[in-house]
Amino acid sequence: MLSSTLKFANLSLVALTLLAYLAPLVNPNAFWPLSFLGLAFPALLFAHLAFILWWVLRRHAYVFFSLACLLVGGEHWGALLRWPAKPLPPTEKSFRVVSFNMGKILMGSPEQLDRQKKRLRELFLQLGEVDILCAQECNEYMAGTLLEQEGFPHHHRFRGTAVFSRLPILEAGEIPFENSVNSAHWVDVAIQGRRVRVFNVHLQSSRISYFTWKLSKNHDLQNPETWKGLRGILARYRATARMRARQAARLRQAVENSPYPVLLCGDFNEPPNTYTYRLLSRGLQDSFRLRGGGWGSTYAGVFPFLRIDYILADTSFRVLRHRVLRRPLADHYPVIADLEFR
Structure with missing residues (x-):
């Protein structure tokens, strides 16, 4: 049961990430949710790394879903995380x-x-x-x-x-x-x-960081005010x-x-x-x-x-x-x- 749930979650993560790759191409005035996915890129990356570690430890072929997804979007990840480049020395004209x-x-x-x-x-x-x-x-x-x-x-x-x-x-x-x-x-x-x-x-x-912080202080999912706050953030x-x-x-x-x-x-x-x-x-x-x-x-x-x-x-x-x-x-x-x- 756990394995099936994790497989579904991993595939859902791959689908969300592929949609996030489209965010730079779509004007939020036409369709704003993709822009929100672009904001979530760091969270998507950490989720993929967690799944990769999980499947590697279990030697499961599902590891290739997250690996392939990250490789396809290499240019996107490079805008957030890069191997350090060697700086060029300053000159008299810099x-x-x-x-x-x-x-x-x-x-x-x-x-x-x-x-x-x-x-x-x-x-x-x-x-x-x-x-x-x-x-x-x-x-x-x-x-x-x-x-x-x-x-x-x-x-x-x-x-x-x-x-x-x-x-x-x-x-x-x-x-x-x-x-x-x-x-x-x-x-x-x-x-x-x-x-x-x-x-x-x-x-x-x-x-939204301020309003999210306020919401985190009262995150009771049974409280209608929590959902009202979440809708307000979106x-x-x-x-x-x-x-x-x-x-x-x-x-x-x-x-x-x-x-x-x-x-x-x-x-x-x-x-x-x-x-x-x-x-x-x-x-x-x-x-x-x-x-x-x-x-x-x-x-x-x-x-x-x-x-x-x-x-x-x-x-x-x-x-x-x-x-x-x-x-x-x-x-x-x-x-x-x-x-x-x-």
Whole structure:
């Protein structure tokens, strides 16, 4: 009986995973559940590994179902987990870009603010010489602190997104999103005499991690409120996934209209196995895919293993290095990429 149940569960997992492979191809405004499966990729992977271990220990042929399923989707898994790539050494012409969602930093009493400012200073010492910082959830107080502590000579802020630069900012523009406090903007910077357009974006958040955490505190399946909460989480994800797809379409148009080489940085609030990521990354280089290693997670919240923060570079650039600085300061980790012109 147990064996039959496990076989059925394994085949169901394979079917769900194959559907998840289709998530990047389907706009959530047409069919949103596939986007949700894309979000569940880390859980699907761990479930497959558990089944593989189970069947190997029992020397059962069912092991090949999960193995084959993982092999078929190798490109998808490579967006989350990679063998470490050897970084290229920096050169005189290389520059460093950081994308960092700074939510939940610099909050609290004056004493807490002083401690957090000190920790922020320590984090920037670990980041090294940052030439361009794309910050999300950066309010006016945070911006002032960064300008004071880190001494960036140039910056541009729009709503909660801000770009800080040691390189001259030549021009700036804004990409407001309808019915959302989230935003995107761009700045043109001069890098070694060449003009580059840097896009900084914070797409709509689902906040499902917060609502899931609340639901986990009361998970009595006999309680109607539990099911009401679950339906609320799914409804919220459906609405925000559709919003992100629309926001991404608007941002994509701005990227394609850029007359200059592009860097696209920010918090997409979507993992790489989704329609939104595929739309925004088309024709651009993902720094993690080229120079990353290990598990590429950038989110420090209640859902581990999520990679939702990115640095995407035009093919005019060579990616020398990618890393994620995992320090418990915000609910996201800063993403760092060293680049140079080809």
